[in-house]
Amino acid sequence: MHKFIPLAFICLVLASCGGLSTETTEAEVVLFHERFNAEEFRAIYDGASEDLKEVEERENFLSFLQAIRGKLGAFKEGTRTGWSAIASTKGSKATLVYQSTFEHGSATETFVFIGDGDDALLQTYSINSRALIMDRPPEPTADGPSVTF
Secondary structure, three states: OOOHHHHHHHHHHHHOOOOOOHHHHHHHHHHHHHHHHOOOHHHHHHOOOHHHHHHOOHHHHHHHHHHHHHHHOOEEEEEEEEEEEEEEOOEEEEEEEEEEEEOOEEEEEEEEEEEEOOEEEEEEEEEEOHHHOOOOOOOOEOOEOOOOO
């Protein structure tokens, strides 16, 4: 019986350490998309973790987001299809995966946040979409749709 008391105590202590919640990280994804649609790419970068900034220079990250915005257009809606979290003595990490719809295509977005409690910072952002590598069809003209073969 006494062997279970220390284990129960450890579990209670770990549970109270304030890992990242789904509410906190989902709110950060909403903020990311609001800034993305407003083309506030600097605000996304400036609010990211030092981990991201160590591996990604500001101008490269801004160009990356500008290219996505230029190719896919504005974010329309997304559905979270995955969420996982890891807690350690160095803090917490949460990964969220979304199936997202943009003006000109769909994509799978992956967000990785680090932090604790209500403090979540973007560590990694990746996007996978065929629309990013394919030519977008020409916009319709006043004469009707334009099709090129």
